[in-house]
Structure formats: C-alpha cells, structure tokens
Amino acid sequence: MTAKQLTRIYLDYISCLNSQNWASLGRYVHDQASHNGRQLGLAGYREMLEKDFQEIPDLFFDVQLLVAEPPRIASRLQFNCAPRGEFLGLPVNGRQVSFTENVLYEFEEVKICRVWSVIDKLAIEKQF
Secondary structure (H helix, E strand, O other): OOHHHHHHHHHHHHHHHHOOOHHHHHHOEEEEEEEOOEEOHHHHHHHHHHHHHHHOOOOOOEEEEEEEEOOEEEEEEEEEEOOOOEEOOEEOOOOOEEEEEEEEEEEEOOEEEEEEEEEOHHHHHOOO
C-alpha cells in the first residue's frame, strides 16, 4: 500500500467517524483492534467511539496534520466541542473547549489494527 492510498483510507475513516456511520466502521477498523494497549476488537472500538459521541454530542474530528508512512499514520486532530459533565476528570459541563489529540495508527490488511493516542489535557485545563 502506498502513502497516498493509506492517506485516502484514513481520511475516509475520519469521515466515517464524523458522520457516525457505525455500520461502515468495519471497513476501516480491524477485528482485533487495540487502543493504547487495550485489546478492544471492532465491537469494543465501536463502543468506545459511540460513548465518545454520547458524551460529546458536537464531536468532530478535524485533521490538522497527517504523516503517512505505510503501514503507519501519525495524525494531529483538533477538537472544538462541548463535552457533557466531566471530561478527562475535568468538570467541563457543557462548556466549549478546544484541544488536540496526537494519534499513531498501525494498519494491517488495510485496516486500523493498533491505535495510540494522547489528548492535550493541559490545553483544556488552561481554558478554566
């Protein structure tokens, strides 16, 4: 797979998330997917994302930076949203916050198999 092909797959995946097209998630996420070392599988990965959208109704994944080196992608995602209640242990309670997430993805069989992500919690804390 070329970097261009991998980039296209990833951007289609992001579009799938933003449209909450959960029925299509299996096109992009491997059955044995893991997130930050936790084995979730496709069903658990979907559950995690659905929960994110329940807790953050206006969640939108905005790709700010993308580096593709098959079989991996590094992405910096920007978020401007209003999480309900607590978010990352912070009492956001519906306030608009802006933060980034740095994510590394590893693909197998043209699907995301491993994900490592770090959210800039300090950026959120500074907004309080």
